Each structure stands twice: as C-alpha cells, then as structure tokens.
Amino acid sequence: MALLGLILFNIINGIAVLVLISIGLAVIYGMMRIINLAHGEFLMLGAYATVLSTNAGVNLWVSILIVSPIVVGLFGLLVERCIIRFLYGRLIDTMLATWGLSLFMIGGITTLFGTTVEGVSAPLGAFNIGPYHASLYSVFSIAVAAAMLGGVWSVLRFTKFGLIVRATMQNPPMAAALGVAPNRIYMLTFALGAALTGLAGGVLAPVAGVAPGMGAAYIAKAFITVIGGGAAIVTGSGLASALFGTIDQIVTFQTTPVIGQVALLIAAIIMIRILPQGITGRFFRRSL
Amino acid sequence: MSPLFTGRAGFALVIAAGVIVTIALPLIDGMFGLVQATVFIAMAVLALSLGFIWGFGGIMCFGQSAFFGLGGYAYAIAAIDFGGSSWAVLLAIAVPAAFAAMLGYFMFYGRISDAYMGVITLTVAVILYNVMNSTSGSQYHIGAAELGGFNGMPSVPPINLPGDPSAALSPLQFFILSMILLMAVYTGLRLLLASRFGRVLVAIRENETRAMLLGYDPRFYKLVAFAIGGGIAGLSGCLFTNWGGFISPTAFSLAQSAQIIIFVLLGGIGTLLGPIMGAVAIEYLITLTGTQHRFDANLILGVILLGFVLLVPQGVVPAIAAQLARVIPARRRAGASSQTVTAP
Numbered sequence: 001m002a003l004l005g006l007i008l009f010n011i012i013n014g015i016a017v018l019v020l021i022s023i024g025l026a027v028i029y030g031m032m033r034i035i036n037l038a039h040g041e042f043l044m045l046g047a048y049a050t051v052l053s054t055n056a057g058v059n060l061w062v063s064i065l066i067v068s069p070i071v072v073g074l075f076g077l078l079v080e081r082c083i084i085r086f087l088y089g090r091l092i093d094t095m096l097a098t099w100g101l102s103l104f105m106i107g108g109i110t111t112l113f114g115t116t117v118e119g120v121s122a123p124l125g126a127f128n129i130g131p132y133h134a135s136l137y138s139v140f141s142i143a144v145a146a147a148m149l150g151g152v153w154s155v156l157r158f159t160k161f162g163l164i165v166r167a168t169m170q171n172p173p174m175a176a177a178l179g180v181a182p183n184r185i186y187m188l189t190f191a192l193g194a195a196l197t198g199l200a201g202g203v204l205a206p207v208a209g210v211a212p213g214m215g216a217a218y219i220a221k222a223f224i225t226v227i228g229g230g231a232a233i234v235t236g237s238g239l240a241s242a243l244f245g246t247i248d249q250i251v252t253f254q255t256t257p258v259i260g261q262v263a264l265l266i267a268a269i270i271m272i273r274i275l276p277q278g279i280t281g282r283f284f285r286r287s288l
Numbered sequence: 289m290s291p292l293f294t295g296r297a298g299f300a301l302v303i304a305a306g307v308i309v310t311i312a313l314p315l316i317d318g319m320f321g322l323v324q325a326t327v328f329i330a331m332a333v334l335a336l337s338l339g340f341i342w343g344f345g346g347i348m349c350f351g352q353s354a355f356f357g358l359g360g361y362a363y364a365i366a367a368i369d370f371g372g373s374s375w376a377v378l379l380a381i382a383v384p385a386a387f388a389a390m391l392g393y394f395m396f397y398g399r400i401s402d403a404y405m406g407v408i409t410l411t412v413a414v415i416l417y418n419v420m421n422s423t424s425g426s427q428y429h430i431g432a433a434e435l436g437g438f439n440g441m442p443s444v445p446p447i448n449l450p451g452d453p454s455a456a457l458s459p460l461q462f463f464i465l466s467m468i469l470l471m472a473v474y475t476g477l478r479l480l481l482a483s484r485f486g487r488v489l490v491a492i493r494e495n496e497t498r499a500m501l502l503g504y505d506p507r508f509y510k511l512v513a514f515a516i517g518g519g520i521a522g523l524s525g526c527l528f529t530n531w532g533g534f535i536s537p538t539a540f541s542l543a544q545s546a547q548i549i550i551f552v553l554l555g556g557i558g559t560l561l562g563p564i565m566g567a568v569a570i571e572y573l574i575t576l577t578g579t580q581h582r583f584d585a586n587l588i589l590g591v592i593l594l595g596f597v598l599l600v601p602q603g604v605v606p607a608i609a610a611q612l613a614r615v616i617p618a619r620r621r622a623g624a625s626s627q628t629v630t631a632p
Binding site: 035083086087091092093095096097099100101102103104105106107108110111216219220223224227256258259261262265266268269272273276 | 348350394398399400404411412419421422541584585587588590593594598
C-alpha cells in the first residue's frame with residue numbers, strides 16, 4: 001500500500017516536472033506558432049538566476065518565485081525585440097535562429113561563469129509515506145506546477161488581456177482592425193512564456209544539476225509534451241504531461257530512469273504519428 | 289541561382305580543385321595538418337548528406353547526427369567483432385540508411401509537417417544519445433565490442449585494404465581515401481540530381497501538391513532521399529571513427545546536429561559545394577577557437593547561426609555566385625540545381 005502511494009507520488013511529481021518544463025513553451029508555441037529551440041536555455045537561465053542570487057544572499061524562495069521569472073521574462077522581451085520579431089511567419093527560420101540563440105547562451109554562460117557553479121540544496125527535508133521517504137520540496141514543485149496551469153488558464157479565461165490574446169491568436173488582422181496591436185501582444189506573450197520558463201528553471205534549480213548544458217536534458221521532453229498536447233495550451237500540455245509522465249514513471253519504476261525517458265519519447269513519437277494535431281487536435285477541441 | 293557552379297564546366301572545376309587538394313596538401317602540409325584536414329573532410333561528407341536532403345529534398349532533419357553516430361558505432365562494433373574493416377564500412381553505410389528508411393517511412397507516410405519532422409528527428413537523436421550514454425559496464429556488449437557508455441569506444445581498428453586486416457592505412461593513405469570518397473559522394477549526388485529521380489525530388493521540394501497531381505508519390509521520393517542521406521551521414525561517421533580510432537555518444541549530441549545545420553546554412557541551402565565549404569570553414573574556425581580560451585566555441589557558433597538566419601539566409605556560396613553572375617554574364621542555364629531556391 002505504502003509502495004503504491006510512493007509510486008503514485010512519483011508519478012504526480014513526474015507529471016509536475018513535465019508541466020513545469022513545458023508550460024512556457026506551450027504558451028509561446030500555442031499563441032504564436034513559434035518553436036523556441038532555446039527553451040532549454042531559458043530554463044537554464046532561470047536556474048542560474050536562482051542559484052546566483054541565492055549565493056549572493058537573497059532568500060531562496062524570493063530567488064525562485066520572483067528573481068528567476070523577472071530575469072528570464074526581461075531576457076525574453078529582449079530576444080523578441082532583437083530576433084524573433086523579424087522572423088514571424090517563417091517557422092523553420094525561427095527554429096534555426098533560436099537554436100543559434102541556444103548555442104550563444106550556452107557559450108555565453110560558460111564564458112561568464114565556467115562549466116560549473118556552486119548549486120543550492122533542496123530545502124524542506126522529507127516526509128514519510130509508510131516506510132519510504134519522499135521529498136517535501138517535490139510537494140512544493142507540484143504545487144507550483146498546478147498554480148502555473150491554473151494561473152495561465154485563469155488569465156486566458158477571465159482577464160481582458162487573456163481575451164485579447166486569444167482573439168489575436170485566432171485572427172490577427174481582425175484583432176488589429178479592432179484596435180489591438182498584434183506585435184505588442186506577441187511581444188508580451190513571448191515575455192510571459194519566458195517568465196514562466198524562468199520560474200520553472202528556478203523551481204528546478206535545487207533538484208537539478210545546474211550547468212550551462214542542462215537545457216539539453218529537458219528540451220526534447222518539453223517539445224514532445226507541447227506537440228503531443230496540441231493547440232490548447234493548458235488542457236493540451238496538462239493532458240500530455242499526465243500521459244507521458246505516467247508512462248515515464250511506470251517504466252522507470254520497472255527498469256531505469258534512462259529507459260523511462262526513452263519510453264516517454266518513443267510513446268510521444270508514436271502518438272504524433274497517430275494524432276498529428278496532438279491530443280487537443282482530436283479531443284477537447286474547444287478547451288483552452 | 290547562377291549557373292556558375294552548376295554547369296558541366298563548374299563540375300569539372302570542383303573535381304579539379306579536389307584533385308589538386310588531394311595531391312598538393314600532403315606536399316605542403318605536415319602530418320599534423322594532414323590529420324586535421326582529414327576530419328574536415330569527414331565533416332564535409334556529413335554536411336553533404338544534410339545539404340542533399342534539406343537543400344534538394346526539402347526535408348527538415350534536425351537530428352542528422354543520429355545517422356552520423358549510428359555509422360560510427362556500426363563501424364566500431366563491426367570492426368572489433370569481424371577483425372577487419374571491409375564489412376564494417378559497408379555496415380556503417382547500411383545500418384544508418386536502413387534506420388533512416390524506417391524513420392522516414394514513419395514520418396513521410398504519416399504526412400507529418402516540416403516543423404514536427406524537425407522535432408521528431410531531434411528527439412530521435414536525443415533518444416540515441418541517452419541510450420548510448422547509459423550503456424556503461426561490461427554487460428552491454430555486441431559480440432566482443434563493449435559499448436562503453438559515456439566514455440565511448442576507444443581503440444577501434446583502423447580501416448585496412450579490403451580482405452587484409454594487417455594492411456592498415458597510413459594517415460596519408462587515409463587522407464587520400466577520404467578525399468576520394470568526398471569527391472565520389474559529390475559526383476554521385478550530382479549525377480543523382482541530374483537523373484529523373486533528382487528532378488522529381490526537386491519538383492517535390494518546389495511544390496509537393498503539384499508533383500503529386502502529376503502522378504509522383506512524394507512520400508516515396510522523400511523516403512529514398514532520406515535513406516541516401518542517412519547512408520552518407522553513416523559513411524561520414526565511419527570516417528570520423530577511423531580518424532580518431534574512437535567514437536562516443538557525443539556524436540549523437542544536439543551540438544553535433546546543430547553544427548551540421550550550421551555547415552549547410554553557412555555554405556548555402558540548395559547547393560552541394562556550399563555545405564562542403566561551410567563544413568571546412570566552421571571546422572577550421574572551431575580549431576582556431578580551441579587555441580584561445582576567452583570565448584567558448586558554442587558562443588561563436590551561435591552568433592554565426594543567428595547572423596546567417598537573420599542576415600544571409602541563402603548562405604555564402606549562392607550569395608557569391610549571385611555576385612559573380614552579375615559580373616560574368618550567364619551563357620546558359622543547365623543542371624537540376626539551377627532552379628531558384630525558395631526559403632524553406
């Protein structure tokens with residue numbers, strides 16, 4: 001029974017990590033049809049922001065919840081103004097340019113801080129599920145993941161900004177005719193996606209190995225989750241995370257974490273073959 | 289694009305230049321330079337593989353390193369198990385080609401769009417990277433060959449004369465062999481593109497629906513092109529493994545895939561000469577940056593990729609060719625590759 005509880009907890013935690021690493025990408029891809037290949041490096045930047053500011057004496061929770069999203073959000077704004085806005089409508093070129101950005105960021109961080117940085121340890125300690133120990137910090141990251149999904153959904157559903165964003169996504173010329181500047185909305189959406197990614201990077205910083213190349217470990221999983229989810233940002237990435245996270249954790253429990261990841265990626269490729277428009281391209285089509 | 293590099297005269301010029309390099313470089317360059325030039329050639333073959341499928345097949349492969357690595361590992365495993373290189377070289381081409389055919393069947397017959405194709409190929413390379421990384425320990429072996437996990441496979445037997453494992457090639461002979469193979473691949477692709485198959489392939493790149501309405505099956509043509517590209521990338525992996533006597537999971541890494549794309553983008557999409565030039569230029573640049581420690585090589589590669597996408601999306605060779613064409617009036621337009629290149 002306790003073992004079952006532990007497995008269940010691990011599955012939920014696996015799902016939460018997938019939500020964390022993919023929600024920022026989902027916002028950017030879902031709203032703007034831009035595939036940001038520097039997404040992993042945005043996560044890395046968020047993790048660095050948390051680690052560096054914590055090491056400089058800032059409270060860990062402030063670093064994670066405030067510093068990281070602001071730093072990466074502002075960086076995203078800069079990237080959108082300097083690179084992305086010239087490439088709207090050229091999907092492949094955006095992928096290539098953001099890939100260049102990703103290399104640039106890896107190289108830049110390596111040049112500035114070297115190949116390693118003193119990490120921060122996970123706070124909060126552990127709690128017991130029967131005879132097993134589980135990390136309380138995982139509970140925190142599950143809560144953040146849930147808050148992110150709920151937050152993005154509420155913003156899109158209930159606020160005026162959300163309404164404008166959805167309208168711009170559906171029909172940019174019509175939105176423009178009604179007095180909305182699509183370019184401004186794209187800029188803000190990109191910055192918002194980057195900020196969410198930064199927050200995720202901050203949350204991951206205490207539990208992941210923080211290094212310039214850490215983004216590569218997440219990028220494939222994040223993409224596959226977003227693409228597997230389909231057009232609806234919140235429902236799509238939520239459902240895809242739930243599906244892939246469960247597969248990953250169950251296979252990991254049976255074998256090793258590496259095989260678990262491989263199973264996740266293979267399952268995702270098969271799913272794209274069956275549902276090229278993602279889960280929400282077929283089911284829950286009217287969801288957000 | 290100008291016909292300058294595409295006509296029969298241009299082809300003769302390129303091959304003549306190749307022959308001159310093959311003969312002259314060993315005379316003027318020391319052993320160190322020659323060994324370094326050999327890895328440039330291996331990378332040029334790799335660049336050709338992506339230059340072909342991306343520039344002429346319109347296939348967006350973000351994980352070309354998957355085939356490169358598979359070729360390298362296939363060679364290493366077969367060379368250790370069979371004790372000679374003849375079968376190993378064949379397998380280094382056949383295994384990635386078969387794998388590409390399988391993956392291609394999945395993607396092309398699933399009618400997956402360009403962007404998803406990029407993400408899927410990238411994911412496949414990541415899967416292979418993860419799998420090979422986790423194979424440390426003596427329980428992971430194929431025949432006598434231990435896979436070695438993160439540390440890779442050291443002391444791979446070098447290439448030898450067919451049928452005689454004791455007659456390993458010297459670095460000079462290996463350099464010449466690499467040059468011959470590079471020229472052979474270039475020639476083979478030129479001939480392929482001039483054939484009916486090549487023309488249909490380019491037609492599909494230009495307008496898939498129209499080609500389909502004319503009765504061609506784009507899925508089949510793309511599949512064959514993708515498999516050929518996989519085989520060439522495998523050959524490059526084989527050369528690379530031979531060069532260092534070593535192969536590791538880094539061959540599958542995202543950085544490796546990015547480099548191949550930079551080769552092609554820098555040299556020019558829709559040309560065959562461009563990717564070769566791009567590979568040599570970038571490899572040379574990386575060698576230079578390796579000798580200083582102020583900037584990381586990734587930083588420079590990133591700036592190059594960004595700069596080219598934003599400022600020179602057509603690549604260097606087409607840009608120069610366009611400039612030259614303005615000076616030298618074009619007499620005739622010929623060859624399958626003289627069609628204008630649309631931005632993919």
